Amino acid sequence: MANSVKKATLKKDILEAAAELFKEKGYAATSVRELAQSVGLEASSLYNHIQSKEQMLQEICMGNANKFTDGIEHILKTYSNPIEQLEQIIKLHIDVAADSLSSVTVFNDEWKHLSPPYQETFLKMRKSYESKVLDIIKNGIESGVLRQVDPKITLYSFLTSLRWIHYWFKPGRISKERLYDNLRIIQLDGLKKE
Amino acid sequence: MANSVKKATLKKDILEAAAELFKEKGYAATSVRELAQSVGLEASSLYNHIQSKEQMLQEICMGNANKFTDGIEHILKTYSNPIEQLEQIIKLHIDVAADSLSSVTVFNDEWKHLSPPYQETFLKMRKSYESKVLDIIKNGIESGVLRQVDPKITLYSFLTSLRWIHYWFKPGRISKERLYDNLRIIQLDGLKKE
DNA sequence: TTTACATACGAACGTTTGTTCGTTTTTTTA
């Protein structure tokens, strides 16, 4: 029992260190030896806890993909007003980013290095997420609560500035609430018909 | 004469191919042999035209950094109204992205792989660019033409959705003008006081 | 205390990396 806990946390530590290094130097430029050293092990010892370098990337990417997939699903079930839904999406991105800054960065920037089967799955999940947000935007335009903008351009402009939260969000300096309030104003008061 | 032209275009072709590959696979995951093959040469032959792999990255990054530095300088000299200045910044980012899609991507995503002296220079230029845009935003808030938002959050939200134009801008599908019109509405009508 | 098991290790593996070298081929200049 105590054993399995210890083991579980070590694996978590390794994944966290991996995310941190992948974020800092990029996946391809991070060596397994380097990663091992950062958790106080030799490279060969790592393989008692992980299966491969890429498997770590997979876990990081899929873990975050699931957070967004689950998040949007919950939003769609809980809210029906497009404005509210967009507000909740802003909150979702802030929460996920704040929850695990480095792993979100990896999720965003390093998915290219997933090998074909996993990359396909990943991109399918992302596409599905984007199309759900796109539907919200289209919905908002049709129902007249959003301005008459190009839905696709709006989608990417909207998601993009949320996807980059992890780049400048330093948890100590700005509260999640302040961040949310501002992003809501910046993003939505431009979309909302007055 | 004809010689120097030919030579110059080959070097340009190589840099373009490099930008394309760096964009597609990332700098670290792109091999010199692969790059050579993509321009129909052997790896060793490449070194008659380039000095090193990293030097190509430097040229790509610095080239684009200069475009933005020059662009913002010109905007500040030509326009005085913060709204107009922000509009021109949107135009600048669209123009640079449309001008060389892949090299802008590299400029955005692969600068990490610059070695210390160049990375420092690069980051200094970026910082300087950002602080100029920040001043415009602060200016706009103080003079009352922009909403009372957090300047830093606004800065990053604004620049971020512009920095990612290259991710979804496919020159054939949407015109620069349509893109500009929409981004101006999305971004500025949320900032402009009505 | 002995037996089993998970973990850590150093050494080694086959590959791939960026780059250099000496030579041959192509192009330009005189």
Added chain:
DNA sequence: TAAAAAAACGAACAAACGTTCGTATGTAAA
């Protein structure tokens, strides 16, 4: 056409890569 310069090449390099293996060490179960 001969001489000079530029460009392309195959072979080779030392280093670094991800991963495997046999063995030693420490820990938990009997």
